[in-house]
Each structure stands twice: as structure tokens, then as C-alpha cells.
Amino acid sequence: MATSVFPLRPTEDEPSGMWPMLATGLLLALCGAIYVPGLSGSFLFDDLANLPVLGHFGPIDDLQSLLLYVFSGTADATGRPLSMLSFLIDARDWPAEPFGFKRTNVCIHIVNAFLLVAVLDRLGMRVGLHARHARSAAVLAGFLWALHPLWVSSVLYIVQRHALLAATFVLCGLRLWLAAEYAFESGRPRRGWLLAFVAMCGCGLAAGLSKPNGFLLPVLALAALPPLARAQVPAARRASRLLLVLPATLLVAGLVYAGLSLDATGRPWTIGERLLTQPRVLLDYLHLLLLPDAYSSGVFADHYRVSSSLWEPPATLPAAALLVAGACAAFRWRRSPWAIALLFFLAGHLLESTVLPLELYFEHRNYLPAALLFWPAGIVLTAPGRWPRARWASGAALIALLACLTWMRASLWGDPLALALNWARDFPQSARAQAHAAGELSARGYDDLALARLQPLFEQAPLETQYALGIANIRCQRGDVDAALLGQVGRALAARGLAIDLNYQWLLALTRDSGQAPCAALTVDALGRLLDLLPETPADPMIEARWLRLRGHYAIRQGRCEDALAAFDRRLDIQRRPENVIEQVGFLASLCSPQIAYRHLGHYRAGAARGDATLPCCALRVREWLMRRNGDWERELDRLDRALREDLGLPPASP
Numbered sequence: 001m002a003t004s005v006f007p008l009r010p011t012e013d014e015p016s017g018m019w020p021m022l023a024t025g026l027l028l029a030l031c032g033a034i035y036v037p038g039l040s041g042s043f044l045f046d047d048l049a050n051l052p053v054l055g056h057f058g059p060i061d062d063l064q065s066l067l068l069y070v071f072s073g074t075a076d077a078t079g080r081p082l083s084m085l086s087f088l089i090d091a092r093d094w095p096a097e098p099f100g101f102k103r104t105n106v107c108i109h110i111v112n113a114f115l116l117v118a119v120l121d122r123l124g125m126r127v128g129l130h131a132r133h134a135r136s137a138a139v140l141a142g143f144l145w146a147l148h149p150l151w152v153s154s155v156l157y158i159v160q161r162h163a164l165l166a167a168t169f170v171l172c173g174l175r176l177w178l179a180a181e182y183a184f185e186s187g188r189p190r191r192g193w194l195l196a197f198v199a200m201c202g203c204g205l206a207a208g209l210s211k212p213n214g215f216l217l218p219v220l221a222l223a224a225l226p227p228l229a230r231a232q233v234p235a236a237r238r239a240s241r242l243l244l245v246l247p248a249t250l251l252v253a254g255l256v257y258a259g260l261s262l263d264a265t266g267r268p269w270t271i272g273e274r275l276l277t278q279p280r281v282l283l284d285y286l287h288l289l290l291l292p293d294a295y296s297s298g299v300f301a302d303h304y305r306v307s308s309s310l311w312e313p314p315a316t317l318p319a320a321a322l323l324v325a326g327a328c329a330a331f332r333w334r335r336s337p338w339a340i341a342l343l344f345f346l347a348g349h350l351l352e353s354t355v356l357p358l359e360l361y362f363e364h365r366n367y368l369p370a371a372l373l374f375w376p377a378g379i380v381l382t383a384p385g386r387w388p389r390a391r392w393a394s395g396a397a398l399i400a401l402l403a404c405l406t407w408m409r410a411s412l413w414g415d416p417l418a419l420a421l422n423w424a425r426d427f428p429q430s431a432r433a434q435a436h437a438a439g440e441l442s443a444r445g446y447d448d449l450a451l452a453r454l455q456p457l458f459e460q461a462p463l464e465t466q467y468a469l470g471i472a473n474i475r476c477q478r479g480d481v482d483a484a485l486l487g488q489v490g491r492a493l494a495a496r497g498l499a500i501d502l503n504y505q506w507l508l509a510l511t512r513d514s515g516q517a518p519c520a521a522l523t524v525d526a527l528g529r530l531l532d533l534l535p536e537t538p539a540d541p542m543i544e545a546r547w548l549r550l551r552g553h554y555a556i557r558q559g560r561c562e563d564a565l566a567a568f569d570r571r572l573d574i575q576r577r578p579e580n581v582i583e584q585v586g587f588l589a590s591l592c593s594p595q596i597a598y599r600h601l602g603h604y605r606a607g608a609a610r611g612d613a614t615l616p617c618c619a620l621r622v623r624e625w626l627m628r629r630n631g632d633w634e635r636e637l638d639r640l641d642r643a644l645r646e647d648l649g650l651p652p653a654s655p
Helices: 018-040 046-055 064-070 081-089 098-128 129-144 147-156 158-185 191-210 212-224 234-261 270-290 316-332 337-348 375-382 388-413 414-427 431-443 446-460 467-478 484-495 501-511 524-532 541-558 561-572 578-591 593-607 619-629 633-646
Strands: none
Touching: 018 098, 018 129, 018 147, 018 388, 046 081, 046 098, 046 158, 064 081, 064 270, 064 619, 081 098, 081 158, 098 129, 098 147, 098 158, 098 375, 129 375, 129 388, 147 158, 147 388, 158 191, 158 212, 158 234, 191 234, 212 234, 212 337, 270 316, 270 633, 316 337, 316 619, 337 375, 375 388, 388 414, 414 431, 431 446, 446 467, 467 484, 467 501, 484 501, 484 619, 501 524, 501 541, 524 541, 541 561, 541 578, 561 578, 578 593, 578 633, 593 633, 619 633
């Protein structure tokens, strides 16, 4: 029978002691204390794009509203329903306060630190470390990972709950797989198969439904658990082939297919340029991880330079060569802890740093891939041998350094204005960082300072809508918008187009005459001049539907109800959706007439034979199925029909 590679208990002559438990408890307490200053921070960017769905269906207080909410995620095709579900820990309606969301993120991070220690403890024994050494290395590596300052932008950025939860389930899956291997080696194949299926199928699915990179669990397991052919029993090898190798192969094949079929529509680079850029990105990530700093780019990445060829910028080719050489060396010595850590890091970036047309760079993408990165250092610093006190002192110094840096960064995140100004200072080429800083200044009444920041930048980049709209918002609130500024804003909007959500949402708030619009005081004529600068025949159907929606609302504001009806009807011809007609009927009925609204409702129902436009896969389709199964759309449409007939004095529709 094969010799086990898992000496789970210390030998009789080596008492385990209580120190690992005490040290782990200290780790958890230290993590919580360090992040406390950051809990007073505010919502940021994607928080406000994802969290308001908590109130879209009213308070979430029954099964129906729960299911509709959970399957309303739009971050990607999966909708990330488990992450959506986790936000209900903190709020069941909107608006809500950010404190509770941030507190829960900190708690999840602490749980992840505990799980990482458990995984590294067992992994150390798997690669042949003595039990006591494996535990010591696991605890130290857990400290170094959990206290790293780079995770502040993951833990205190609420919407990154997705990344945190995916890491939770991946670590659970790795720990269960290690337990499955031990069960196989101990002669308990049924228990081994059960644990293996729960690890890869259960935890893998849960991780992927938290964030899609969780679906990489089989690939990550292969990277972290190199084959031990002499020690593995046949059942363990079969489980590995079925539950690790096969799904990992399918995942890689799917990425290759995606790379050949996807394009980067709407991005200022191609898929090829993205692939050329990523070696530099990965090396920059490693630099941030191995040489930590109190400050980083946080949530901003628009300033990152694209690699247009192997020689432009010059660092592209050396970065690619170094990355390939490192990957080959790690694969050659893949049973070594340093090689396992590097392969796990690269495997963790397989989804977000290859062919998918995501933004080029975000530091929170390292949260899971870097989980094993500090394990080799933990092994070296806790190994028996010469100078043990010096090595332990070095480990303690590293922990203290990381704790101080993380506390500094968390404290900064607790002060939104200081954080915004810090980002703007450190990343002058990031339009998002500059616009965000100006917005924070304006929100506190420092309009002159905000304009002084944005105006020179807008002169240098006159087509950047983040500068244009920021200036327009501030000057509009002060009542000094002139024709020259409107012309500049219009030209920027025309150049960037409605594909950019910022541009579209800003114009939509104006055309709908929303009282919360940043520039609600803009006159109708001025708004018309802005819209006239947009192309009237957009090539993309989605952009055309957006353009028609804006035109319809603008026509209502001008009192041209027939033109508004025509624009809204054309929008329904392109995007026939019940939510679209319900919204548009409401505006037409309240601002035009019941007759116009009734005609629009009739236009929608006349197209029933061709069906509604298909929603993106997959969560929104589940929500759509639930709403149709419960008759929600039909009930609302029938209610509108009855109300409009009553206003028009028409008899009720025949059943």
C-alpha cells in the first residue's frame, strides 16, 4: 500500500502545543482591528451601479422578491447570484448605509485567512514538510497574505464582495480536495469520492456563481497540487483525471475559442494588444505584492499604457520573455513550493488576464491568485536549522511592516476626500481619478477647486467626457453655462458616443427632466443643441435604441408628443421589452395624454407574435422566466390597459 503523504498528527516526541491556534486567533483579531479605520468610508463607483438593485422590486421580504433580486445581477452573464445574495446580510432595501457592507467584507476576509492557513497546513504536509514545520509556515504565510495592503481595495470596496466570496469557496474546495486525497490513501474510497465531488462540483459552482474566476478551481487545484504518482492510489488518480484534468482542459479550450471568436468592441485596443499588455500587467502585480506600498492605484486603471507591439513600449518583450521563462521553470520544478506558488498565481489570472475583453488592469484581481505567493517565504522563515531566532524575528518584522502599511491605507479609505485627492495626485494620467477628485471637492462645496483641477485637463484633452461633464455639472449648478461650454461638451459627447454609459446616463437624466440630474437646470434648447451633435443613424442597434430613447424624452419636454410616440415605437421595434413599454407608457400618459400612451401600448402588444428581445445569458433570463411564470409582466400591462381605457372612457377589454 502506498505511503501516505499526509502525516496529519505530530509524532509522539513532538507535542503540537497551542501556539498555532493562538497565532491564528491573533491573526483574525489583528485583521479586524487594522481595517476598522476604513469602515467609515463611502460607496464608490461600481457600488452604485450594483447595489441599488436591492430596491428595484421593493423591500426584499418574501420569496418572490428574493428570487427576482438574486437573479438581477448584470456584472456578467452569470449574474453572480451568490454574491448578490450575500448583500442581503447588510440591507434588504435601498438606499442603505455603507458601514454594514464593509464590515461584512472584513469578516469574509478574516474567514478567508483562516481557510488559507488550513489549506497551507495540509499542503505543506503534502510536499513533505514535517507537521510542525507545515503548521508554522502556514500560519506565517497566512499572516503575510491577510495583512497585505493590496487587499484594502478589495476588502473596503464593497462590490469586490464578489472576489472575496469566490476566494472563500475556492479555498474550501482546495481544502476538501486535500481531505479527499487523504481519504483515498487511507483506504476509504467512498469518502474520497464524496469529498472530491463536493470540492470540485459544489465549491467550484459556488465559487463561479460568486465571480466567474471561481470556475477556475480545477485549474487552480492542478497548479497547487502537482501529481504525486508514487503516492497516489488508483482511485485518487481517477478522481484527479475526471474532476481536475477534464474540466481544466475544457476551461482552457473555452478560453482559446473565446480568444478566436471575441472582439474588443468599444475598447481602445484589440484582443491581440491586450495579450501583449498582460505580461507587463502581471509583473506589475508581482511588484506590488512583493514590494508593498502604503498607496496604490486602487480602483483606477484607465491610465495603463497599452502594448501595441513587442517593442512598444520597450518593456513589452522583456516582460513577456521573463513571464514565459518563469512559467516554464515553475512547470519544470512544479513540486517545489515556489513553483506551486507561481503556477497558482498564473492560473488564477487565466480568466481575467488573457483573452476576455475586460479592462487591462485592476489590482483586486490578485486577491485569489496571490493566496499561495507568501507560502515559500513562510517555509524558509520557519524551517528548522541555523539562526531560528533571526528568521522568526524577520517574519515578525514583515508582519509588523505589512500591518502598518495596511492600517495606513485603510485609514485613508475611511476619508473619501483625502482618498480621492491622493489618487488624483499619484495618477495624474487617469481621467477617472481626476474627475472623481473633482466630484468629491464639489460635493463638499469646493467648486472653485474642482474647476481649477478639471479645466486645464479639459483643455489638454477636449474630447474626454469625464472632464467635460464634470465641468458642466459644476457650472450648471452655479448657473453660468454658456454656448461655448455647451459646444465643447457636445463635441466630446459626439466623439465618445452613447456606447459609454457615463455619457448615456448623463443625457438620459437631462432628457427625462430628472430633479436629481446634475445639470437639471439646463434649458430645453441647450439640451437640443447637445443632442443634435450626436450621430442620427447609429450603426449599432443598442446605440440606436439609446438614441431613440433620448429623442423620445426630449420630444416630450418640447411638447411634441407625436414625435415622442414615433421615437418610442421605433425603440420597441429594436428592443421589444415589457419594461421599456411600461416606463414609456408612464411618461406618455403623465406628460402627453392617455390616448398617446394607449397607442404606444397597442404598438407593443401588436408585436406579440415576434416575441420580446432576448436578454443576456443567464441570470437575467432566469429572472425573466420567473416574472413570466408568475404573470408579473402581463398583470402590469393589463393594469396599464385598464387605467388608460378608463381615462379614455373606453369599455373594458374582453377577457
